[in-house]
Amino acid sequence: MTENKIYTHKIEKLLPSLGVVVFFAALAVAITGSLWSTLIILIGMTGLLIYGEKHGQVDRAYIRVEERRSSTLTVLIICIVLLPFILKGNSYFLHIAVMAGIYAIVALGLNFQIGSMGQVNFAPAAMFGVGAYTSAMVTVRLGASPWIGLIAAMIVTAGMGIVFGFPALKTRGFYFSLVTIALQTIFILLVVNTEWLGGPNGIPGIPAFSLFGQSLKKSGMLLGTPIPYQMNYIYLTFTLLLLLIVISKRLYSSRIGLAWNAIEEDEIVASTQGINLTKVKLLSFSIGSVFAGIAGSLYAHYTSFIGVEDFDFNKSLIFICMVLLGGMDNPIGVTIGAIMLTVIDEKLRIFADYRMLMYSIILIVVLVVRSQGLLPKRNRKYPLGEEN
Amino acid sequence: MDTLLHTKNLTIHFGGLIAVDSVSCSMGNEVLGLIGPNGSGKTTFLNLVSGIYSSTGGKIEFQGQDITRLKTHEIRSAGIARTFQTNRLCEKLTVLDNMLLGLYSKQNTSWWKVILSQKTHYRELKENISTCLEVLGYFNKNLIDRKYELIDTIPLIDRRRIEIARALVSNPSLLLLDEPTAGLNQEETANIVDDLKRVREKTHTSIIFIEHDMGVISTIADRVIVLNAGKIIAEGSFEEISKSEEVRTAYLGS
């Protein structure tokens, strides 16, 4: 039972790689261009995705990528390596790319709860904050290496994920959402009122990651041109992002992802199929929180200053927006959604007053017009044929 | 005959309502029909055995093991699978995914193994998929070709079959069927009955099923238990039951 090879021309073999290149080129123009070119590109991308989805092109693209996985991946990695240069080495443009990567990681983690399990968790920003604060405290107060901070952040967020996930065992729907809103609010209030955590003033002076004795915050020289330090963070962030996308995809196609979907639809049926609800639900929260924790740690050691307003309820809503816009339960979609929203957010910085209005309208429009998101969840197709 | 399932004074009450009232029964390897008027506690009995409700009194033994306090998923792993009265497949998942869910308890690959390596995971997945397709094909060959289709495109009779197949795929020792023919027309009912007969012949799985259609009961049940108001009022072969005065009163009202 082998899948029919769809492509007829030789050139079609190159299409997946070409798609990746076009995506990165569009991304680069969106980041570096004027506001209008950004909007045109994002709207074009949206239209293309919706059109492709309607006419089955996206499905074919998926199959092609599966067939030519290694070459597509190689092209993707080359694009990431070249990204800082495509962005003209401009430190602000590079900054946008880093933030897009960091937010995409949080959105991927949130997707385990909203996308896979259908439980709207309103506290991803709090978990992002737990990661950032843990990492910052470990390095600033204890003087440990940022890498230790990253590991500490992962451990603490894994534990906190279980704490935040505990209510999901007992309730669901609005009740659960209210619990997470309450936890999000409690987190902010606790941080603001705790002197030791910097209170309302935040924590300054967080050290940067260093690799082989070299701080990643040091700008380098390449072929005689100065390269801003953000380049190092692009590589770090996107390496992690790629890794986490792979993990997300693997979980999705495993029995764990299937169990999450079953829980979303019918908990009783899920448990009669032998799914341990407690374990599987907590796993979703714990893994999702570790993702947020990794992102938080990256953020803290990237910006070197964290304040409580980086992790408030509005930020949580933005993360939810990213997951919904991109496509629930589709890691690639979620990543694209996160990148799109981060870029547009940065581009609209001059209209900061309209920011939340924009997000709320995007959320409503997505829900009404296209609740499955730009790149919706795919039905699982399994490698039934002989492995090649 | 070895005892497969044994309940002793099994009781549950919701507030003041006693839904199942000290039911003691046992069954061996057989097909047991469970009948009784609406609200007599049939479905509640299945919910108790499959662990969805936890009983307020009494004991359930399965293959000599006390399963009274086991959680729902542990009971499935112990070898009791069930279907529901209203069709409860996962509508947003494909036929194959629904079948794979039935094998969840038989899969061993833990989440971190999935993350670290795909190889063992794929090997297991492949075996599971062929098992699923085999069981599906046993019910309806067409379903194998429709394995990647979403459930909402599948006709009702085939959904019923998929639900039974999903329960059967993990090779349970006891199958609980809650009105397998509900909502089907006569021809479809006959098809399902035929399927169940073949399943029984091939796998020798014990079955408890709830049914209102006496024709179905008389065709496949080895033994029948009649419940009324949460109590067993009669027990025996279909012929014996149909002669019982008490059963008639319960059904027709006094």
Next chain:
Amino acid sequence: MLYAQILNAVMLGCTYSLVAIGFSLFFGVLDTVVFCAGDVAIFSSFSVVFLVQLIGFYNIFFGLFNPVAALLLTVIVAAIFTAILMVLLYQLVIKPFENKSSLMPLLSTIAAGIALRELIGIFFPEGRNPRSFPELLSNERILQELPGISWRNAIIIVATILIVAILYWFINKTKIGLSIQAVSQNREAATMVGINRNLVIYVTFIVGGLILGFGGFLIGSYYAVIRFDLGAGFGLKGFSAAVVGGLGNVYGAIVGSMLIAFAEVFVTAYIPGGTAYASIAAFVLVLAFILFKPEGVLGNKSVEKV
């Protein structure tokens, strides 16, 4: 001291309870949480500010009517604005999600709440700055011997009781009110006996909008200073109160509001440095209820359907 605290808590409870009643009413007929109720109430506060400025500008009404009539007119017009807004919100962000996952209206109403508060912030003149709410209710004491009981406080308490009483009458004595109850208890059965569910929903949203409208006026009067983003907090507290009291139960909403208000006021008053932790205490109370008594104080424990 204790007397003053109790009075404080009751006042706070009154401001929460009208928002909470809104949540419960909507949840009853729709089985979904209309999260923007807090923002809708604050919209009403701003409507009052707007109307008073308008009226002050033309100085017509104060010339034509006596002050009490002008006040009543202002409040009623603001409440009607709010009711219209509520119906609009139903059309735009709730109706499209009928028969879909109940989480979608939750998300869309949260988004609508944010949109509403941002719109106030952007389009109301100097909307992002705190606004002083016109002192429509006198802050003078009624009796010199009774500290704390000003005209304002007394009117807030009496108005809350009055609104609840009228609501009680409406729900229990009128035909449409009884229909609302019927739909809340069993949607299918209600439709089967010929109740027009759409009509019931619209009436509920109008009534709920009016209540939120009056609530906004009372909130503004009590706090004297309003901000465009106050609605977020009130929405959260109101929803929490509705859950604590038993979601869908209108009287439970009042009990829940009082419980939360008392928790906040007493933590502030009796725990050193408690001001910071007042809201935390309220949310911990909500968490405890959701986890251990999800049906709330007055709700019925429902057997989970299998």
